[in-house]
Amino acid sequence: MSENPVSSPMNRRTFVKTVSAAGIGVAAFGPQLFAATTRPTGSRKRYAIVGVGSRHHMYQDAIERTYPQHAELVGLCDTNAGRLELARTRSTRNEATPPPAFLARDFDRMLAETKPDILIVTTVDATHDDYIVRGLLAGVDVITEKPMTTTAEKCQRILDARKKSGRNLRVTFNYRYSPPRTQVKDILMSGEIGEVRSVDFHWMLNTHHGADYFRRWHGEKKNSGGLMVHKATHHFDLVNWWLGAMPATVMATGKREFYTPTMAKRFGLQSHHERCHTCPEKEKCGFFMDLAASPSLKSLYLDQERYDGYFRDQCVWNPRIDIEDTMNVLVNYDNGVTLAYSLNAFNAWEGYTIAFNGTLGRLEHTIVEQVYVNGTDTVQGGIAAGGVTTRVVPLRGEPRTLEPWTGTGGHGGGDKVMLDEIFLPEVPADKYQRASDERGGAASILVGIAANRCFETGQPVKIGELVTGLTPPHYAPMPSRTAPLPMPAKVGRLPS
Numbered sequence: 001m002s003e004n005p006v007s008s009p010m011n012r013r014t015f016v017k018t019v020s021a022a023g024i025g026v027a028a029f030g031p032q033l034f035a036a037t038t039r040p041t042g043s044r045k046r047y048a049i050v051g052v053g054s055r056h057h058m059y060q061d062a063i064e065r066t067y068p069q070h071a072e073l074v075g076l077c078d079t080n081a082g083r084l085e086l087a088r089t090r091s092t093r094n095e096a097t098p099p100p101a102f103l104a105r106d107f108d109r110m111l112a113e114t115k116p117d118i119l120i121v122t123t124v125d126a127t128h129d130d131y132i133v134r135g136l137l138a139g140v141d142v143i144t145e146k147p148m149t150t151t152a153e154k155c156q157r158i159l160d161a162r163k164k165s166g167r168n169l170r171v172t173f174n175y176r177y178s179p180p181r182t183q184v185k186d187i188l189m190s191g192e193i194g195e196v197r198s199v200d201f202h203w204m205l206n207t208h209h210g211a212d213y214f215r216r217w218h219g220e221k222k223n224s225g226g227l228m229v230h231k232a233t234h235h236f237d238l239v240n241w242w243l244g245a246m247p248a249t250v251m252a253t254g255k256r257e258f259y260t261p262t263m264a265k266r267f268g269l270q271s272h273h274e275r276c277h278t279c280p281e282k283e284k285c286g287f288f289m290d291l292a293a294s295p296s297l298k299s300l301y302l303d304q305e306r307y308d309g310y311f312r313d314q315c316v317w318n319p320r321i322d323i324e325d326t327m328n329v330l331v332n333y334d335n336g337v338t339l340a341y342s343l344n345a346f347n348a349w350e351g352y353t354i355a356f357n358g359t360l361g362r363l364e365h366t367i368v369e370q371v372y373v374n375g376t377d378t379v380q381g382g383i384a385a386g387g388v389t390t391r392v393v394p395l396r397g398e399p400r401t402l403e404p405w406t407g408t409g410g411h412g413g414g415d416k417v418m419l420d421e422i423f424l425p426e427v428p429a430d431k432y433q434r435a436s437d438e439r440g441g442a443a444s445i446l447v448g449i450a451a452n453r454c455f456e457t458g459q460p461v462k463i464g465e466l467v468t469g470l471t472p473p474h475y476a477p478m479p480s481r482t483a484p485l486p487m488p489a490k491v492g493r494l495p496s
């Protein structure tokens with residue numbers, strides 16, 4: 001079995017550090033994440049990135065290619081020396097001067113020497129807390145990828161460090177910014193279906209993208225928190241934000257039914273193996289991934305294995321996997337709304353269906369996603385042609401199908417909208433309040449962390465008992481839950 005990237009011994013190759021600390025003062029990326037911000041003309045924000053795998057590309061390219069007049073990359077950090085070198089090469093390709101690279105053991109030195117205004121955290125999930133806390137306590141604002149972290153204890157450390165440091169922490173929930181999902185928020189805010197009383201939400205991962213979680217570091221809870229945290233953080237955050245409410249109690253069941261050694265045999269394989277690259281049954285396995293055949297996967301992972309022993313193509317049938325592939329969750333919200341949610345990772349199609357049941361009608365929304373594999377040229381969260389359906393069904397009368405709001409690029413156009421908000425100096429106030437800080441980050445992961453506890457104990461879990469000092473995030477105002485409602489129209493002649 002391959003080594004865990006978090007704990008693997010590191011190659012001790014060192015990098016030459018060239019940056020001299022420029023005298024740009026430390027400033028927040030906004031005293032409030034939600035308020036409009038203005039940056040003095042001519043000043044560029046200094047960014048450092050820790051974790052230079054697949055996801056960091058979006059941020060590095062944003063800094064060096066899309067917003068170079070507003071942003072400057074001053075440092076790169078990772079446990080893997082080979083991927084660090086690749087990231088530096090990427091800079092050169094972008095016609096930027098490569099920033100200095102630091103091995104993870106030199107992270108604090110990177111902060112001290114390169115003096116970033118903002119640290120971007122794109123490492124393995126279970127390591128986020130360490131870098132977030134060290135960044136905040138060093139006086140740096142932090143932007144972290146989802147999930148904010150993976151356990152309640154780590155969440156508490158982050159909440160405490162945020163308060164103690166007074167610095168800002170932003171959690172990049174890009175799904176909120178996807179135009180069709182913003183449209184759903186817009187309809188809910190408008191009051192067209194009254195106030196929401198319950199939600200039915202079902203997310204499917206297909207056997208391309210879904211299977212991929214079982215090949216990578218994500219397949220072990222100690223790295224990812226399982227799909228309830230790693231993946232469902234997006235989904236629970238969407239519901240929290242769509243409703244403008246805080247989750248209160250969670251009940252859940254979870255199991256792994258498909259990605260198991262038993263299923264390997266039922267599909268006609270002799271056994272599970274360590275990885276695809278050396279698999280003796282690669283010709284027979286429909287889940288074989290050929291790292292060597294993909295230039296991007298080869299350079300990012302296969303060629304860098306010698307530095308940390310991490311295999312990107314671990315066997316999806318291997319018993320090392322301890323995450324679930326079939327999960328059902330019930331959540332009660334502080335405003336009385338109930339959520340029924342499911343996540344299935346071996347599905348025939350990828351995407352979701354959600355229905356909001358309101359006092360004046362029902363909002364139904366479905367998105368079908370394109371086939372995607374992380375680290376390849378496929379578009380992450382890309383929406384299939386004609387893949388969005390959104391309709392409002394009033395209590396009485398005809399359903400209304402909406403023309404979907406659209407965008408282009410990753411996550412249905414959400415990545416671009418979010419990056420504009422992060423990197424452009426003048427940000428218009430956002431009526432949907434899509435920017436999220438540590439409170440939104442915590443509210444979403446705590447549902448998944450609670451679900452993980454339920455899987456073990458079979459008992460309901462109260463979110464308020466998992467951490468202390470968590471206040472509800474600021475959400476956009478939602479329809480009143482007490483105002484008088486218009487009486488639904490009388491039904492005409494009853495059907496005979």
Ligand SMILES: NC(=O)c1ccc[n+]([C@@H]2O[C@H](COP(=O)([O-])OP(=O)(O)OC[C@H]3O[C@@H](n4cnc5c(N)ncnc54)[C@H](O)[C@@H]3O)[C@@H](O)[C@H]2O)c1
Nearest residue numbers: 051052053054055078079080104122123124125127145146
């Ligand atoms: N918002 C989204 O839609 C989205 C999409 C993809 C990934 N992500 C998130 O981005 C993060 C990175 O995911 P990825 O797909 O790039 O994974 P990846 O495996 O491609 O990259 C992870 C990187 O972290 C490095 N790393 C591991 N342990 C480290 C440590 N202790 N210190 C420093 N570096 C370390 C690895 O060497 C690797 O370069 C994850 O948290 C993931 O959840 C978010």
